[in-house]
Amino acid sequence: MIRALATALGPAHAAPLRRLLVLTAAAAAAQGLAYALLVPLLYAVLGSRPAGALPWLAAFAAAVAGYGALTWSAQTRAFRLGSDVARALHHRLGEKIIELPLGWFSPARTGQLSRLAGQSVPQLMNVPAHLLRPVVTAAITPAVVAVTLLVVEPRLGAAVAVTVPLLAVVLRAADRAVARADADRHRRADEVAARLVEFAQAQPVLRAYGRTAREHRLLDDALVAQAAADRAMLRHVIPALTGFGFAVRALLGGVLLAGTNLVLGGSLDVPVLLAVLVLTVRLTEPLGTAAEYGAALRLANGRLSTLDDVLTAATLPAPDQPRTPRSAEVVLDDVHFGYDGRPVLAGVSFTLPERGMTALVGPSGAGKSTVARLLARFWDVDAGAIRIGGVDVRQMATADLMSRVAFVFQDVYLFDGTLAGNIRLGRADATDEEVRAAAAAAGLGDLLDRLDDPVGEGGTALSGGQRQRVSIARALLKNAPIVVLDEATAALDPETAAAVQTAVHALARRTTLLVIAHRLETVRAADQILVLRDGVITERGRHDDLVGAGGTYASFWHDRTAAEGWRLVG
Numbered sequence: 001m002i003r004a005l006a007t008a009l010g011p012a013h014a015a016p017l018r019r020l021l022v023l024t025a026a027a028a029a030a031q032g033l034a035y036a037l038l039v040p041l042l043y044a045v046l047g048s049r050p051a052g053a054l055p056w057l058a059a060f061a062a063a064v065a066g067y068g069a070l071t072w073s074a075q076t077r078a079f080r081l082g083s084d085v086a087r088a089l090h091h092r093l094g095e096k097i098i099e100l101p102l103g104w105f106s107p108a109r110t111g112q113l114s115r116l117a118g119q120s121v122p123q124l125m126n127v128p129a130h131l132l133r134p135v136v137t138a139a140i141t142p143a144v145v146a147v148t149l150l151v152v153e154p155r156l157g158a159a160v161a162v163t164v165p166l167l168a169v170v171l172r173a174a175d176r177a178v179a180r181a182d183a184d185r186h187r188r189a190d191e192v193a194a195r196l197v198e199f200a201q202a203q204p205v206l207r208a209y210g211r212t213a214r215e216h217r218l219l220d221d222a223l224v225a226q227a228a229a230d231r232a233m234l235r236h237v238i239p240a241l242t243g244f245g246f247a248v249r250a251l252l253g254g255v256l257l258a259g260t261n262l263v264l265g266g267s268l269d270v271p272v273l274l275a276v277l278v279l280t281v282r283l284t285e286p287l288g289t290a291a292e293y294g295a296a297l298r299l300a301n302g303r304l305s306t307l308d309d310v311l312t313a314a315t316l317p318a319p320d321q322p323r324t325p326r327s328a329e330v331v332l333d334d335v336h337f338g339y340d341g342r343p344v345l346a347g348v349s350f351t352l353p354e355r356g357m358t359a360l361v362g363p364s365g366a367g368k369s370t371v372a373r374l375l376a377r378f379w380d381v382d383a384g385a386i387r388i389g390g391v392d393v394r395q396m397a398t399a400d401l402m403s404r405v406a407f408v409f410q411d412v413y414l415f416d417g418t419l420a421g422n423i424r425l426g427r428a429d430a431t432d433e434e435v436r437a438a439a440a441a442a443g444l445g446d447l448l449d450r451l452d453d454p455v456g457e458g459g460t461a462l463s464g465g466q467r468q469r470v471s472i473a474r475a476l477l478k479n480a481p482i483v484v485l486d487e488a489t490a491a492l493d494p495e496t497a498a499a500v501q502t503a504v505h506a507l508a509r510r511t512t513l514l515v516i517a518h519r520l521e522t523v524r525a526a527d528q529i530l531v532l533r534d535g536v537i538t539e540r541g542r543h544d545d546l547v548g549a550g551g552t553y554a555s556f557w558h559d560r561t562a563a564e565g566w567r568l569v570g
């Protein structure tokens with residue numbers, strides 16, 4: 001855990017953490033020494049010359065005072081380091097998020113990040129102040145006591161020195177068994193939480209079809225599995241705790257038995273036996289405390305390992321000497337790409353000319369959005385290249401690439417701020433007038449007098465169509481030379497559709513525009529249409545030529561016109 005914490009904190013915090021460890025270890029050693037001094041002290045007090053106990057009493061008091069001072073200093077540093085831990089970990093997470101490829105941010109990973117930043121990091125703050133001490137003490141104090149015992153009474157000392165590691169082994173084995181059951185219990189609890197959320201979200205569907213909670217099998221199954229995991233946990237915890245308690249008592253009983261035997265044989269004084277018993281109790285105490293902290297330790301270790309997964313996630317390689325594109329022409333040159341070894345694009349080549357609209361069409365799942373995401377370097381291509389103005393996107397600085405391309409994706413993210421603030425994300429220094437103009441051009445004319453209204457968390461105060469138009473307004477405001485637009489599949493009302501269409505046309509006149517097209521009007525107006533199918537571009541050309549060719553595009557067009565039927569007749 002200590003190594004994992006040091007890795008997560010980074011080299012800047014290595015020295016303070018090391019100093020804290022040294023101080024905590026010194027405090028634990030002083031505690032062990034104080035316990036050890038009890039032996040000569042008790043021996044003198046209970047022996048024939050109690051006055052001889054005074055120097056031992058003074059030494060004992062000095063050890064206790066040293067222990068107090070060191071603990072106070074260590075704890076003060078630990079609390080200070082605790083707040084530094086939160087700052088440092090948030091900082092490192094923030095820096096890493098900027099570097100991670102956009103493809104990393106799946107919904108599951110985004111959830112994981114939010115749990116890490118919101119729950120795990122604040123909880124890891126407690127590690128220096130509350131967890132380090134019991135862990136270090138459990139290792140150092142018994143060692144110092146055992147060494148002292150070996151010096152004072154080698155026969156009993158040797159027995160204890162052999163038995164204590166055995167105790168630690170019992171403790172560790174029990175802890176491992178509990179950890180496995182605990183991990184399973186957490187997994188089941190997560191599953192129940194996910195199923196409950198699903199169950200809540202699915203209420204409209206379930207009620208519409210008259211389904212009851214009992215019929216929602218997934219939730220039922222998850223609850224049954226959780227109950228089984230709870231029982232399994234109990235089956236592991238009870239033997240583990242009683243096993244450790246039994247082992248401690250067995251050790252004490254053994255020392256008492258052997259010591260009594262030696263006393264009766266005349267080779268051990270009663271005060272020494274008493275002192276050894278006191279020490280043995282003291283020696284097992286830190287181990288017991290560490291056992292109590294087992295769950296917290298496991299939790300901290302789990303959190304540190306998740307944190308480590310994020311902090312060591314592979315980033316996209318950055319060029320040593322970034323190159324600058326000469327134009328806004330985009331070329332895909334024999335691009336191959338697959339997810340987890342499953343090929344999606346198998347040799348895609350096309351050119352997006354400067355100032356022109358290219359419509360990318362194809363069956364669902366053909367890989368159209370994947371093409372757009374590769375252009376944004378969500379991931380790097382497996383083979384081939386994507387070039388902007390003659391420069392491979394892998395040779396461009398990320399900031400340069402991002403400044404040249406504006407993306408309008410279907411899943412638009414809106415921040416909990418005003419509508420104007422959300423549009424201004426396109427260009428922070430845009431004037432109010434520019435924001436209004438972009439909003440109007442993107443078909444948000446009816447919301448112009450609500451620009452200063454809050455959009456709610458995630459844009460809940462806006463409709464799906466309005467959210468996408470906010471995204472178009474951002475792209476218009478950004479004024480990037482290349483625009484990639486993943487068109488919304490949801491139908492817009494005719495008036496808004498016409499407004500959006502005008503905005504798209506305006507973009508096509510001044511940018512390299514790639515539209516993943518779902519709307520017939522867009523496809524028809526494109527300067528170039530690309531049909532993506534089975535991982536390659538199977539047809540390319542203008543609308544009339546492709547319809548005339550009678551291929552995939554022609555049947556796509558006929559299907560779509562039939563589907564949209566009445567809207568086109570007029």
Ligand SMILES: Nc1ncnc2c1ncn2[C@@H]1O[C@H](COP(=O)(O)OP(=O)(O)OP(=O)(O)O)[C@@H](O)[C@H]1O
Pocket residue numbers: 339340344362363364365366367368369370371
């Ligand atoms: N992040 C991902 N991880 C794994 N597979 C993915 C991922 N994204 C997409 N895929 C898969 O890659 C294939 C292409 O997906 P993509 O979203 O690019 O298709 P599309 O042509 O845009 O489809 P649609 O028109 O339905 O949006 C699909 O089979 C999809 O399941």
